[in-house]
Amino acid sequence: MLERSHLVIIRTVHELGTLTEAAEKLCLSQSALSHAIKKLENYFGTAVWIKEGRRLRLTQAGQTLLNLAQRLLPQFEHSEQIISNIAGGGQGCLRIGMECHPCYQWLLNIVGPFLEQFPDVDLDVRQRFQFGGMGALLGYDIDMLVTPDPLYSLALEYLPVFDYEHVLVVPKSHALANKPWVEPCDLSNEVIITYPVEPSRLDIFSQFCHPAGIAIKKHVQIEATEILLQMVAAGRGFSALPKWLVESYQESLGICPLRLGKKGLYKTIHLGFRKNEQRPAYLNQFIQMARENKTEFLTAIT
Known part of the structure; x- marks a missing residue:
């Protein structure tokens, strides 16, 4: 049966290339990793990877598992981070992706009041993404995207700001x-x-x-x-x-x-989100502050 641990192994081996390095990063023995994947291969009746010298090359089945790992594992990790913050007395972390370089000046007008209102919420602003802002949002690397050029998807929604x-x-x-x-x-x-x-x-x-x-x-x-x-x-x-x-x-x-x-x-500057996902109170408040700030900001700088 496919388990989360199999996806972690597949992703780590893909990132590092060898079983030795993957085992070291995961703090497991090479035999433990090999046994886990061998058990999975026996269950499905097909190989997950092929050895090429010291390195491992994913088969078609292995690539399918890697694609699944790259979609699901960030969601697991994001949820675990939120739960850990709640358990530790914190409220969470708001990760903002920026596709609008000039918008930092606008963002700074919101960040100060937001952090003051939510002292237990951490804020992280990210600008560079391996697959662009849309990919980062769909991949759970960020919680909100600031962009003047929304790329529409059935899984995303965008709110105009100004x-x-x-x-x-x-x-x-x-x-x-x-x-x-x-x-x-x-x-x-x-x-x-x-x-x-x-x-x-x-x-x-x-x-x-x-x-x-x-x-x-x-x-x-x-x-x-x-x-x-x-x-x-x-x-x-x-x-x-x-x-x-x-x-x-x-x-x-x-x-x-x-x-x-x-x-x-x-x-138009838009804020992008994953659709049909319950937003925490602090994210809804950030949206409200962003919309309320637009007139004040544009008046102040002109």
Whole structure:
């Protein structure tokens, strides 16, 4: 019969490659691991892995078990963490995934009051995911995803928080700064500086340049917002960011926002969750605080 311990063994062997390393990590003997898997193989009548020298290669049956382990084990571990927190007198941990780099400034306005209201709740903010934010949410690596580009799934739901305009950022000294808006052709010979996000998910490309058949001169990726904006201010290239973020830096850095196209490009920040899952009280309160904070935040920075 298939048990959780079998899934743990399969996942560990896959991660480390050898029975020796897996046994050491799990604090078990190699014979104990081999016996457990042999018993499982006898039960199903098929091999789970094949030895190739010191390393083990999963068979088709083993790969099926690995897929199951990667789906189920994070859910077990997440539930155990919550139960341990409750048993220890704590209320839990809220793990937030960020697919919106500029949204940290907005998030900081909520974190302080939230932690004050829930002193027994830990907060963890994660930005990089092996399979993207959607995969992290479905895989129980995070509890909530902050994103301007929701990828819809029957297992997920998204709540809109606030709308904003996505604009081009240029130095005030640049000739384009005097235009009421820019067209895609204005960027054909320019350097575009963005966060380290796949180009297909960047609006400046997917919704502005590419539909018009425009290819830019060069694409540069920078992770830190302040450095990115300093590069723009120094005339090293343009960027595309939320208007509220640009306006909070425009006086100090000498930059300005420009509308993308005559009608502009508008986005919405969403909070994503797993559907049909009971949310703890602190998560519902965070959602309420996020929605209440939007007007105050946008007013404060403009």
